Amino acid sequence: xxxxxxxxxxxxxxxxxxxxxxxxxxxxxxxxxxxxxxxxxxxxxxxxxxxxxxxxxxxxxxxxxxxxxxxxxxxxxxxxxxxxxxxxxxxxxxxxxxxxxxxxxxxxxxxxxxxxxxxxxxxxxxxxxxxxxxxxxxxxxxxxxxxxxxxxxxxxxxxxxxxxxxxxxxxxxxxxxxxxxxxxxxxxxxxxxxxxxxxxxxxxxxxxxxxxxxxxxxxxxxxxxxxxxxxxxxxxxxxxxxxxxxxxxxxxxxxxxxxxxxxxxxxxxxxxxxxxxxxxxxxxxxxxxxxxxxxxxxxxxxxxxxxxxxx
Amino acid sequence: xxxxxxxxxxxxxxxxxxxxxxxxxxxxxxxxxxxxxxxxxxxxxxxxxxxxxxxxxxxxxxxxxxxxxxxxxxxxxxxxxxxxxxxxxxxxxxxxxxxxxxxxxxxxxxxxxxxxxxxxxxxxxxxxxxxxxxxxxxxxxxxxxxxxxxxxxxxxxxxxxxxxxxxxxxxxxxxxxxxxxxxxxxxxxxxxxxxxxxxxxxxxxxxxxxxxxxxxxxxxxxxxxxxxxxxxxxxxxxxxxxxxxxxxxxxxxxxxxxxxxxxxxxxxxxxxxxxxxxxxxxxxxxxxxxxxxxxxxxxxxxxxxxxxxxxxxxxxxx
Numbered sequence: 001x002x003x004x005x006x007x008x009x010x011x012x013x014x015x016x017x018x019x020x021x022x023x024x025x026x027x028x029x030x031x032x033x034x035x036x037x038x039x040x041x042x043x044x045x046x047x048x049x050x051x052x053x054x055x056x057x058x059x060x061x062x063x064x065x066x067x068x069x070x071x072x073x074x075x076x077x078x079x080x081x082x083x084x085x086x087x088x089x090x091x092x093x094x095x096x097x098x099x100x101x102x103x104x105x106x107x108x109x110x111x112x113x114x115x116x117x118x119x120x121x122x123x124x125x126x127x128x129x130x131x132x133x134x135x136x137x138x139x140x141x142x143x144x145x146x147x148x149x150x151x152x153x154x155x156x157x158x159x160x161x162x163x164x165x166x167x168x169x170x171x172x173x174x175x176x177x178x179x180x181x182x183x184x185x186x187x188x189x190x191x192x193x194x195x196x197x198x199x200x201x202x203x204x205x206x207x208x209x210x211x212x213x214x215x216x217x218x219x220x221x222x223x224x225x226x227x228x229x230x231x232x233x234x235x236x237x238x239x240x241x242x243x244x245x246x247x248x249x250x251x252x253x254x255x256x257x258x259x260x261x262x263x264x265x266x267x268x269x270x271x272x273x274x275x276x277x278x279x280x281x282x283x284x285x286x287x288x289x290x291x292x293x294x295x296x297x298x299x300x301x302x303x304x305x306x307x308x309x310x311x
Numbered sequence: 312x313x314x315x316x317x318x319x320x321x322x323x324x325x326x327x328x329x330x331x332x333x334x335x336x337x338x339x340x341x342x343x344x345x346x347x348x349x350x351x352x353x354x355x356x357x358x359x360x361x362x363x364x365x366x367x368x369x370x371x372x373x374x375x376x377x378x379x380x381x382x383x384x385x386x387x388x389x390x391x392x393x394x395x396x397x398x399x400x401x402x403x404x405x406x407x408x409x410x411x412x413x414x415x416x417x418x419x420x421x422x423x424x425x426x427x428x429x430x431x432x433x434x435x436x437x438x439x440x441x442x443x444x445x446x447x448x449x450x451x452x453x454x455x456x457x458x459x460x461x462x463x464x465x466x467x468x469x470x471x472x473x474x475x476x477x478x479x480x481x482x483x484x485x486x487x488x489x490x491x492x493x494x495x496x497x498x499x500x501x502x503x504x505x506x507x508x509x510x511x512x513x514x515x516x517x518x519x520x521x522x523x524x525x526x527x528x529x530x531x532x533x534x535x536x537x538x539x540x541x542x543x544x545x546x547x548x549x550x551x552x553x554x555x556x557x558x559x560x561x562x563x564x565x566x567x568x569x570x571x572x573x574x575x576x577x578x579x580x581x582x583x584x585x586x587x588x589x590x591x592x593x594x595x596x597x598x599x600x601x602x603x604x605x606x607x608x609x610x611x612x613x614x615x616x617x618x619x620x621x622x623x624x625x626x627x628x629x
Binding site for chain 1: 360362382383386387388389391393395396397398399408409412413460461463464
């Protein structure tokens with residue numbers, strides 16, 4: 001069957017009838033480079049079904065459950081003092097962790113990309129550590145170091161300072177878990193860009209800060225923003241590490257993810273899903289911003305060379 | 312402004328990039344640092360610019376010791392092989408950069424900067440490109456903009472690191488002639504690094520030949536080409552024929568041929584090599600009845616190793 005069709009196509013293609021031969025050529029090209037339609041639609045269908053089942057449906061469920069008992073209950077669950085305190089704490093944690101990681105990430109990538117030094121490979125590996133370690137372990141590390149039985153526990157107690165089961169511990173754990181995001185984004189970017197532009201700026205008399213501000217930063221700004229968005233999403237959503245160091249004290253050391261778990265365990269489903277819907281909303285905002293940044297960065301890179309270079 | 316480097320030595324790990332190099336670059340000249348890759352020429356240029364620090368040795372600008380001076384204070388213009396233009400800035404902003412980064416007290420006014428940038432763009436004949444971004448320019452245009460940027464702060468010294476290395480052959484030739492004309496116009500002391508002997512011989516007032524971190528020879532293009540100081544220079548500049556033989560009592564024996572080599576009067580049966588440029592050898596047509604063809608070396612073979620005047624020889628055809 002297939003043989004006969006292609007035979008016809010070849011014969012027809014030889015006849016120089018405008019239009020016909022072109023159409024048949026196209027058909028032949030498709031046949032040779034594409035899968036059978038059944039395979040194509042089957043695969044697409046499978047992927048879509050998978051996404052619906054595992055990605056879309058849970059999200060829909062979150063919002064459905066959140067509003068099941070009406071908008072009144074939803075708003076009440078969010079405006080309750082403990083929920084408000086959890087939201088505030090989450091914002092505070094992200095507000096500290098993201099800038100800290102921004103500074104660290106830019107500094108580390110700058111050092112790694114622009115200079116050669118002993119232990120560089122080790123530093124690159126260490127930056128990845130939080131990605132490879134379970135969040136529970138990340139939390140436990142801080143308990144072991146700063147907890148009552150930990151290395152600095154007695155000293156901290158003597159000076160009336162609390163790290164574990166308090167806000168500082170949560171901040172530390174969050175910083176630890178989220179610190180690769182910005183550095184990981186910037187290191188390959190800055191390495192690809194090299195150090196020549198910085199050298200050029202310095203020879204032209206620019207100070208270190210001027211070089212960073214006018215030359216380095218504009219070149220990496222979209223990468224930085226991308227990293228910040230991902231870092232922020234993780235900082236607000238982190239559960240495991242924070243759970244270990246927080247002790248879940250309502251109104252004091254409860255972040256939004258922890259609050260959701262507590263409500264759920266207490267069978268307050270509507271309230272749990274209401275808070276969860278905020279986190280889901282954050283995910284949408286993150287995805288939207290991420291797409292925008294990617295689009296913007298690509299646009300800046302691609303639009304420019306479109307005009308043909310002239311000699 | 313004249314530049315002088317004294318006893319510069321630089322190591323990268325075990326690798327000796329520069330080995331006790333001393334050179335003088337007179338005011339207003341265009342000098343080429345020529346050598347194969349890895350010979351230390353770029354390292355020397357970067358040490359002069361202050362982007363690299365020598366292990367030992369001094370750099371003097373106009374007689375003053377500038378060894379400890381920071382890159383920014385040396386006030387040199389530097390042109391990179393890959394242009395290193397600021398990709399997010401327009402051509403105008405690129406050229407204005409050096410002026411805008413000056414401390415407030417020294418910074419020219421906005422209109423002064425604009426005038427300066429536009430005059431530089433005219434100098435490099437690209438004034439119609441002020442609003443473009445580097446990515447929109449061709450390689451040759453980018454390098455001319457890079458040159459304009461380097462000249463904006465009115466440096467006393469212009470350093471160019473393989474300025475034409477990234478360009479295609481045709482543009483390279485055009486641009487190096489253009490650089491020569493530009494230099495004749497502005498007369499700023501310039502050093503450029505290249506591994507292209509043709510480029511160095513065509514453009515430079517003087518050529519410094521470097522090999523393995525040492526200076527092999529220094530001279531005008533004609534001097535280094537006509538009277539190479541060492542076998543390396545001979546081999547590196549232009550084409551050369553080698554005759555391997557044995558030196559004995561002021562004669563070099565290559566096969567059946569004996570060449571006069573008065574420098575080697577003291578040699579007794581020592582291995583030696585004679586060098587001859589292709590154009591220094593004349594071949595006569597083979598005439599019937601003769602054994603072999605006549606070869607005449609018509610020019611001198613000057614070198615401190617040995618020296619031979621013209622010679623006649625018969626070789627057996629093979």
